[in-house]
Amino acid sequence: SQKIEQNSEALNIQEGKTATLTCNYTNYSPAYLQWYRQDPGRGPVFLLLIRENEKEKRKERLKVTFDTTLKQSLFHITASQPADSATYLCALPPSGYNKLIFGAGTRLAVHP
């Protein structure tokens, strides 16, 4: 069956450290994968998109990798800040569709 898996346990890290979140998928062959941030009671906000022919993408303190062999994407936040505390969702398009399927998200808590 098709699955998108993110670590359901919250990730607690110290301010200034690098946070690494994982997204694994099964039985999909996505042309791209996206990462979103969601704050409590709010809609998701787009962060980064990485395509299947890209290994790595960066945006300010954010970095995403995409390994189509492992069927995995890693999302890194360097020099993390308490303001980075949120739930981070990965999403991908089922083959041939322009819609998105989301993982359950990983909650990140950055402590001062």
Added chain:
Amino acid sequence: GAVVSQHPSWVICKSGTSVKIECRSLDFQATTMFWYRQFPKQSLMLMATSNEGSKATYEQGVEKDKFLINHASLTLSTLTVTSAHPEDSSFYICSSDRGLDTDTQYFGPGTRLTVL
């Protein structure tokens, strides 16, 4: 950036009543909008794809007669939860891909529905 709004932001209703949720694109024309539902601590579940001027496409397991979708203009899609029951209580979120930039979704702020 693209902005999507939703109204109301929250609603409480009695069981058996119908509730309409509006999703508007404020600075672009949205030929396609997506409706999601999110239960606490769970993922966004795609309910349906709303297409301007045509019928919505519903995901498997979503009752089209219970969740009525109307996309009558390029800036407005509505989701009506008919004969709502407590199990319909959830966070409903819409999104659009702007059409030109089809890979990125712009989400509304969500509507919290509570059915008593």
